[in-house]
Amino acid sequence: MSVKQSRKARALNWADDRFGGAGILRTAMNKVFPDHWSFMLGEIALYSFVILLISGTYLSFFFVPSMTEIVYNGSYVPLKGVKMTEAYASTLDISFDVRGGLLMRQIHHWAALFFLIAMTVHMLRIFFTGAFRRPREVNWVIGSLLLILGIVEGFAGYGLPDDLLSGTGLRITEGIMLAIPVVGSWVSSLVFGGEFPGTEFIPRLYIVHVLLIPGIMLALIAVHVLLVAFHKHTQFPGPGRTEKNVVGYPLMPVYMAKAGGFFFIVFGVTVFMAAIATINPVWMFGPYVPNAVGAGSQPDWYMGFLDGSTRIMPAIEFTLINYTLSLNLLIPTLVLPGIMFTLLIFYPWIEAWATGDKREHHLLDRPRNAPTRTALGVMALTFYGILWISGGNDIIAVAFGLSINAITWTLRFGLFILPAIAFVITKRICLALQRRDRDKLLHGRETGQILRLPHGEFIEIHAPISEKEKAKILSKVDIEPLALPPATDRDGVAVPQSFRKRLQAKVSHFYFGDNVPKPSAAEIEAAEHHLQEIAENVEAPSH
Amino acid sequence: MTKEITLRKLRGHKHAHLVVITFSLLFVAIIWTALSTQMQTAKAAVSTETSVQFGKSLFAEGCSSCHGLQGEGTTDGPSLIGVGAAAVDFQVSSGRMPMATQGIQAMRKDPVYSEEEIAALAAYVATFGPGPAIPTDEQIDYTGADIGLGGELFRVNCAQCHNFAGQGGALTEGKYAPNIDLATPRQIYEAMITGPQNMPVFSEESLTPDEKRAIIAYIMALREVPNAGGLDLGRYGPVTEGLFAWTFGLGILIALAIWIGIKAK
Numbered sequence A: 001m002s003v004k005q006s007r008k009a010r011a012l013n014w015a016d017d018r019f020g021g022a023g024i025l026r027t028a029m030n031k032v033f034p035d036h037w038s039f040m041l042g043e044i045a046l047y048s049f050v051i052l053l054i055s056g057t058y059l060s061f062f063f064v065p066s067m068t069e070i071v072y073n074g075s076y077v078p079l080k081g082v083k084m085t086e087a088y089a090s091t092l093d094i095s096f097d098v099r100g101g102l103l104m105r106q107i108h109h110w111a112a113l114f115f116l117i118a119m120t121v122h123m124l125r126i127f128f129t130g131a132f133r134r135p136r137e138v139n140w141v142i143g144s145l146l147l148i149l150g151i152v153e154g155f156a157g158y159g160l161p162d163d164l165l166s167g168t169g170l171r172i173t174e175g176i177m178l179a180i181p182v183v184g185s186w187v188s189s190l191v192f193g194g195e196f197p198g199t200e201f202i203p204r205l206y207i208v209h210v211l212l213i214p215g216i217m218l219a220l221i222a223v224h225v226l227l228v229a230f231h232k233h234t235q236f237p238g239p240g241r242t243e244k245n246v247v248g249y250p251l252m253p254v255y256m257a258k259a260g261g262f263f264f265i266v267f268g269v270t271v272f273m274a275a276i277a278t279i280n281p282v283w284m285f286g287p288y289v290p291n292a293v294g295a296g297s298q299p300d301w302y303m304g305f306l307d308g309s310t311r312i313m314p315a316i317e318f319t320l321i322n323y324t325l326s327l328n329l330l331i332p333t334l335v336l337p338g339i340m341f342t343l344l345i346f347y348p349w350i351e352a353w354a355t356g357d358k359r360e361h362h363l364l365d366r367p368r369n370a371p372t373r374t375a376l377g378v379m380a381l382t383f384y385g386i387l388w389i390s391g392g393n394d395i396i397a398v399a400f401g402l403s404i405n406a407i408t409w410t411l412r413f414g415l416f417i418l419p420a421i422a423f424v425i426t427k428r429i430c431l432a433l434q435r436r437d438r439d440k441l442l443h444g445r446e447t448g449q450i451l452r453l454p455h456g457e458f459i460e461i462h463a464p465i466s467e468k469e470k471a472k473i474l475s476k477v478d479i480e481p482l483a484l485p486p487a488t489d490r491d492g493v494a495v496p497q498s499f500r501k502r503l504q505a506k507v508s509h510f511y512f513g514d515n516v517p518k519p520s521a522a523e524i525e526a527a528e529h530h531l532q533e534i535a536e537n538v539e540a541p542s543h
Numbered sequence B: 001m002t003k004e005i006t007l008r009k010l011r012g013h014k015h016a017h018l019v020v021i022t023f024s025l026l027f028v029a030i031i032w033t034a035l036s037t038q039m040q041t042a043k044a045a046v047s048t049e050t051s052v053q054f055g056k057s058l059f060a061e062g063c064s065s066c067h068g069l070q071g072e073g074t075t076d077g078p079s080l081i082g083v084g085a086a087a088v089d090f091q092v093s094s095g096r097m098p099m100a101t102q103g104i105q106a107m108r109k110d111p112v113y114s115e116e117e118i119a120a121l122a123a124y125v126a127t128f129g130p131g132p133a134i135p136t137d138e139q140i141d142y143t144g145a146d147i148g149l150g151g152e153l154f155r156v157n158c159a160q161c162h163n164f165a166g167q168g169g170a171l172t173e174g175k176y177a178p179n180i181d182l183a184t185p186r187q188i189y190e191a192m193i194t195g196p197q198n199m200p201v202f203s204e205e206s207l208t209p210d211e212k213r214a215i216i217a218y219i220m221a222l223r224e225v226p227n228a229g230g231l232d233l234g235r236y237g238p239v240t241e242g243l244f245a246w247t248f249g250l251g252i253l254i255a256l257a258i259w260i261g262i263k264a265k
């Protein structure tokens, strides 16, 4: 063994002998990453999370999670001499007396908004391209849990400074807890350590915010990212891209350099936002006092849909014997999100059951090729969007000089009517796009050149489409709706049809019944032949 | 002869111009004081006698169509009996009255009447019945008032309608509490003692004069303290922040994601 090894190589060998990482690393480095901007959305979420960890750690050096009352004597004049909790006072100190504190607070809060925006948009990308299908269902569930935890984490952070807005939010949270049938008041007094607001809550919320939820999220994110590497990334259909390969850059060094650069871009944009725009000016809201409330008290955007559902819910309350059932809080804040998140988490299985499609998929769907899924997605988005708008009904009323009552009633009806309309329109558009794709394959693309044939007829010249586009269109997978099991057996005896099977066939028909099948190979060949002929005809006279 | 010499001598003295200026200033001051006292007494006289007359004619011309000739009210405007001079000063100096169009709510605009005309109108309407008088300069002098207390009172009494920063908010049926950024200390005081439209009256019991001045001091401080942290995004709270993040922030990030994709090729 006289081969001389560099020091670095020796160190690596040492590590490999002990941890055996080389094998794993080699497979990881040989991975490739397909390229599309929408694949960066998950990364924006990941990087925002890192930014939140960094900025949050800085804030935790100065933030005092205590509800002990003190008299403020810091440098923000309009609050001098006001009684407040230490939590609020320390947030003011971070904002006005800690070096870089206000910038850090604003970085932390803008990053929180970006984190949830990026997760949401990332999820939409996954949904509309069918990337959640087998084998990635579990990662979809992890993603959904991350989104839910992100919302809770953000709301916990929003509650920490103990200003008037966060206190109002917590008061509503208490109301929601109280609305839980039977155990409500017990839950509330457990969480708040007695009467609201008490003195226990902020310290508890703090541990939830800086330790419990970030810890769980960190673990989930790790699994999430590992699973992406394990399953390999999905890709959009294109030439040479199949269910069996991944076309893209090698992970090392191209992708890593790109990703590393992108981290600094996300960081830069967040710092830029934090430097130019105030977010959560707690000093203007004042400290929380139970008898005060501000007009335009809204939560951050990601809680907006729940605020909205509460705002447009008609006031329904029942009194059974001497027990009040507050449906006006129970339905919009517990039942509704419960249903929404359950549907979200289980969607991959719902669709797989409905379509009977249990194959593995590594090529993404173009949204038009899954018209029912796309339409369902837009329908859900419309529903969510209306709840979201409802959360800002008072701001809209002021900004546009409208009556808040009229807005509320419009939104109440809109919540049920508009999603249905959105479904129908989206599905129509998808099917129309499918038909256009089919036309393009069979008749080529329109060139805009008009030709007069010898016998006087005008025709528009159609040119064959590019290989890339052809591959894209041909990537479509036609799925036949599940047929009903035969109604009679071989001997003509009626078999009892199981309700489940019939339902499944119905739903399957709902998903694929109006699919526009892509042309068969023979049809395409004939069409190409035809196009060839026209092209020759066109060229002949011009010579 | 000697007289002439002394005068000339005096004129030639190097401090002569100082003496002259001092005397002329004194003279002007005396005349001014005399005149202005006269003017003030004249003014007082006007406000008790002619001002009411003047106000009456202004009222008949500009207000009676809606409020009735004796301020008894019509279908187009409420009765003004007992609203007091303060209500008139508030409504007319903030341009709300005379109401331009029949809307849900009179809006703030540039005042139509001059200060004297407003005083005359107020004096006339005050004769309909007893009501709050226009607050004096001392009553609204908020120097040294407790800003911190003012903030607390503002959040408990005013923020639920006017928003935490006085940016305004929606009330029911298209009514709204306006932005109060333009209101003068006097108008703020008057708004509190007259309770225009849907705003409640804050009596001496609910807010003492000192507390009212504290609130004014807080509102003024909010305007003067520069916004910390960058653009204030309208001070509407999380709604505008969310919109800004979704449009501006996400827009930049996606543009850069596309750019880095192109760059890497």
Ligand code: HEM
Binding pocket: A049, A052, A053, A055, A056, A057, A059, A060, A063, A091, A094, A105, A108, A109, A112, A115, A150, A153, A154, A155, A156, A157, A158, A159, A160, A161, A209, A210, A214, A217, A279, A280
């Ligand atoms: C994972 C996602 C996280 C989200 C979505 C999030 C969100 C938030 C939000 C919205 C606030 C209110 C900020 C404000 O005052 O404007 C906040 C406050 C705070 N966060 Fe986080 N945070 C996250 C993680 C963390 C972590 C990991 C830490 C600590 C290690 C942390 C520490 C703090 C502290 C100390 C405050 C209170 C200080 C203040 O409000 O100025 N956060 N967080």
